[in-house]
Each structure stands twice: as C-alpha cells, then as structure tokens.
Amino acid sequence: MSHETDTRDPGDVGPGFMDAAELTVREGIARYVIGFVLACALTAASFYVLTTSLIWGPAIPVALVALAIAQMGVHLVFFLHINTAPDNTNNVLALAFGVLIVALVIGGSLWIMDHLNENMTPMHQMMQMQR
Numbered sequence: 087m088s089h090e091t092d093t094r095d096p097g098d099v100g101p102g103f104m105d106a107a108e109l110t111v112r113e114g115i116a117r118y119v120i121g122f123v124l125a126c127a128l129t130a131a132s133f134y135v136l137t138t139s140l141i142w143g144p145a146i147p148v149a150l151v152a153l154a155i156a157q158m159g160v161h162l163v164f165f166l167h168i169n170t171a172p173d174n175t176n177n178v179l180a181l182a183f184g185v186l187i188v189a190l191v192i193g194g195s196l197w198i199m200d201h202l203n204e205n206m207t208p209m210h211q212m213m214q215m216q217r
Contacts, residue, residue, distance in 0.1 A: 121164025128157045 135141055135149045162168040168177055207215075 117164060121160055124160045124164070125157060128153055128160065132157075 132150060132153045135146060135153065141149055162181070166177070166181075168174060168181060
C-alpha cells in the first residue's frame, strides 16, 4: 500500500461549513449538544404551556406557534447549518422552495376540504335516490 499525500483542498467543504476547517471535533460536537439541549428545552416548554395556568387560554395556540418557530430555527441553525454565509445560498433557496411546496399542498388541501360541500349532492336528494 503506497502512502500518498492527501491532495484535497482543506477549504473544500460542504455548504454551511465555511468555518469547518478551523473547528475542532470538540467544538463541532459542542454545537450539536447546544442544539440538542435547546430543542429539548423548547419541546419541554411546549408541554409546559399546555399544562400551566400562567398563560391566558386563548393565547396558548399563539405561544405554541412561537415555540414551534423557535424550534425550527434551532434545527435550521444547529443541525442543518443554515446561516448567512455566501456558500449557503443554494441551501436557503432549497429550503424556501420546500416551504413553498409544503404551503401549497397544505393550502390546497384546506381549500379543497372547505369547498367539498359545494360539490356534494344535498342529503335529501341522496335519500330520494336510494328509494
């Protein structure tokens, strides 16, 4: 087996990892652990919001939405490494496209379910057809 030198460019890293060459393994793991702790804390906070009487009842959905958005932010930054670095443009565009597709599917499904009654045969006509 020959001992060849590694000819890869140390700056040639994946998108979102511009500072990966300067990161030690310990720092990389620390970032994931911080993200994990934040994600667990936000999950626990969501369950706490549901069980506490400290939050006004009608405000609970708003609090849950805020915690869900914070949870998505933690996942994007700490696990998917989405940041404002110039090499991250494609990741952000892919994420935006994915969000658009999900919004269209959910919005379209809700629109279809909302308009189902307009296209249905009225119940009294269906009962007459069965006789």
